[in-house]
Amino acid sequence: MLEQFLELIDGISFAPVQLSLELAAVTTCVLLVIGLPLSWWLARGESRWCPAVNAIVTLPLVLPPSVLGFYILVALGPHGPLGMLTEALGLGVLNFSFSGLVIGSVVYSMPFMVQPLVTAFEGIGPRPMEVAATLRCRPFDAFIHVVMPLARAGIVTGILMTFAHTIGEFGVVLMIGGNIPDQTQVVSTEIYTHVEAMEYEKAHVLAGGMLIFSFIVLMSLNVLNKRAAR
Numbered sequence: 001m002l003e004q005f006l007e008l009i010d011g012i013s014f015a016p017v018q019l020s021l022e023l024a025a026v027t028t029c030v031l032l033v034i035g036l037p038l039s040w041w042l043a044r045g046e047s048r049w050c051p052a053v054n055a056i057v058t059l060p061l062v063l064p065p066s067v068l069g070f071y072i073l074v075a076l077g078p079h080g081p082l083g084m085l086t087e088a089l090g091l092g093v094l095n096f097s098f099s100g101l102v103i104g105s106v107v108y109s110m111p112f113m114v115q116p117l118v119t120a121f122e123g124i125g126p127r128p129m130e131v132a133a134t135l136r137c138r139p140f141d142a143f144i145h146v147v148m149p150l151a152r153a154g155i156v157t158g159i160l161m162t163f164a165h166t167i168g169e170f171g172v173v174l175m176i177g178g179n180i181p182d183q184t185q186v187v188s189t190e191i192y193t194h195v196e197a198m199e200y201e202k203a204h205v206l207a208g209g210m211l212i213f214s215f216i217v218l219m220s221l222n223v224l225n226k227r228a229a230r
Contacts, residue, residue: 016189017187017206017209019098019186020166020167020188022098023102023105023173024105024162024166024167027102027109031106031114031162032158034113035114035117036117038053039113039114040143040147042114057110057111058111058114060111064171065175066171069174069175070175072107076094082103083095096180096184100184101173104173104177105173108166108169109165109166112158112162113158113161117151117154117155120150121147121154129142129146129147156224157224157225160221164217167210168188168210170188170192179192179193187209191206
């Protein structure tokens, strides 16, 4: 039994696993940089544009991945606004490339970063910043040294949810990147390839790994939330 399992493992390419981890890591880092100021702005809600921007950010939660992927594909195409921009910059068209996957993943996973941050910032309220201002602390320094430590649980939740969600993407990455081995083939599309080829044993190994990974992430979030509640 063990020998059969080892033979099965030996016959599976783990390049999609590595690509998925790289995509998730890059997407999480980009969204953390974008999400922190955006979430702080949304949490304060001082602009009339906040409801509209919040709706745009959360749109990927209700849109079918194929619809979202289609519009990103068009936008990144040679006649799309982003495609014309990247071509003008000498970067070429980013469809069916790792860079295109990053752009699609950033859009698709944005609510999983922004929503936990907004909730955390709203829970803090304006009082800590007001106290910091009375101590002549600059707003940026107060945000870094006061707000972010208080919102640590929300930040960690956003990072974990974004990373896990990006790992599990299928529809959007398939629309934007296709299923090119060693270039845009991630775990989810590799599982689909094995199923199409009736290679259920190989699909079981990758799908089982995804199941265990997802369980660990959710269990970690539950533990984190219980500790934060104390």
